[in-house]
Amino acid sequence: MPAIVPALIGITLIALGYFFYSKFIAEKIYQLDPEFETPAHALRDDVDFIPTNKFVLLGHHFTSVAGAAPIIGPAIAVIWGWLPAFIWVIGGTVFFAGVHDFGAVWASVRNEGRSIGSLTGDVVSHRARTLFMIVIFFLLMMVNAVFAVAISNAFVATPSSVIPAWSAIAVALVIGVLIYRMGVPILWPTIIGTIILYAVIWVGDAVPVALPETFMGLGAAPQWIIILFIYATIASLLPVWLLLQPRDFINGIQLIIGLALLFGAVFLANPEVVAPMYNTVVPDGTPPLLPLLFVTIACGALSGFHGLVASGTTSKQLDKDTDARFVGYLGSSGEGLLALVTIIAVSAGFASLGDWQAVYTDATSAGFPGTLGISTFVAGGSQIVSDGTPLSREFAQTLLAVMAVLFAGTTMDTGVRLQRYIVQEVGTTYKIPTLQNGYIATFVAVAFCLALAFGAGGRDGQGGMIIWPLFGTTNQLLAGLTLLVLSIMLVKLKRRYIFTLVPMVFVTLMALAAAVYQLWGLFYTDPNYFVGVIDVVIIIMAIFVLLESQSAFRRERSAVESSSEPSQADRLG
């Protein structure tokens, strides 16, 4: 089958989802009101609360939610064939992620711009709020560990990406100083910085960098993991304007260029999809599609992390209530497109079915998901880009590897910083002054993440990707909690809640089933007690989410049925 077919079908379905389904949700369920005074106006302080152009907000929301995860997840999930991944990405984007992201913006806007975590305490229960904080802590720990492993694997697989990826940090620092300290307008630093970034890719091709095979008993990948965490520690302590802000901006530009390049190449080269539609001969040790597919692809189909962005900054800057649909739904649609092009890259970027099978079997020879992820995306995507454009295969490989590494790297910067805030908050809550210190809190945060990266992967750190499905599980639990808040708000408003409740129950059950399935492997088939204990904690959290939702639903439905007073509904709606 020509790759253009799934590409066109996917784009069309996502577009239909935006034009029709999101319109229905906006009008009938969330009932957006153009006259509603958003927190950006009502609480305007020109710092956190400030009305912002909807295109700017869309750009911010899209680039915040789309990163390395919608590349890694689908690249792994195509092991079960391209069709299941395609259906979950498109269906998930249209019916799950769009409603979730859009809903998180709406819920926050209707409650003075408060975050979903804070709303959980009021709308569901205080227990649910504690649960929310624990889930976030685990999510951040896993995202930092797993992205460090993914980047280290990419550096080992594509040594030409090392110089360009690290050069991007220097470019970001210079842009940050020029804009913030020297007041230079944004245009020229951005244009020149982007040109330099792509020019350095040629340097990377000419000078590939490989670390020694062993150093102090550590292989190349674990050495990279340690270097990355040292970097993340320093980066998370630097002022945001110096590194994080310009890095995020450059990544946003890269994301748009990368998406345009990949989709353009797919349409120009129109390669054949060689991966099986449904793979009946999966490599040994591959877990069953159900339920693992739904946690392997979290970002790209549904991700709880989006709710944090949507209710953290986006909702405080929304100019009009009706912009919530444009920003929230379209932002997640953009991420769905990235996941879609990844599916096409890893299923049509190989010469034959034999080549595809060889790549997926080799990568998972040491267990699922092995080294599948960025390197698989780079291998497939670069072939399509070099076929569809004048760029060479080597250049395309480096380009895509750098793009994915930068996405993952920026998430690590932010992740370690957020983890530090949580440790500091714990220090403040429990009156432990040592933990309130920024440096100590950062070291504690990094120690947790490093312990996970090596605890999961053993001394060589290579098996760290084993926690990828657990990361997806935690992410889905967070999404489940957000959808629970939305469903209960809708119950209170006496509106149809099926459109948020069904995704909530589905993802939470899938997350629970996936965690239970993995328990067997982690304690019996291929024991890894460290990760096993984390899995047990996740199972307990998933059960609590389900119990909380059941009790909250009962309580609210009986409250609504026994009372006809609209006051509470008015307050929330």
Next chain:
Amino acid sequence: MSWAGIKKKLRWLVYLATEAYNAPYRGAVARAKREQDDLFMLLIFSEMMGVPNPATYYTLELQPIMLEKFHEWHKRAGMEHSPLDDFRCC
């Protein structure tokens, strides 16, 4: 399209890019700046905390320039009026 039209479009693009750069971090940057400002303010008005400040004499002439910021600070610090007897604000 006329040259003026192109320039207008470019200006719009630059505006979007500038906003896209600033919007996600406006709050974080402003808070970091506030912290620095608060520290600076504390240094200037440290004698009110009972901390002898040798720089007072030299920074006294900054006070008229700092008046607005001083006002914002004491409001933010939870003090309705100026905490200093000899430095009235509102």
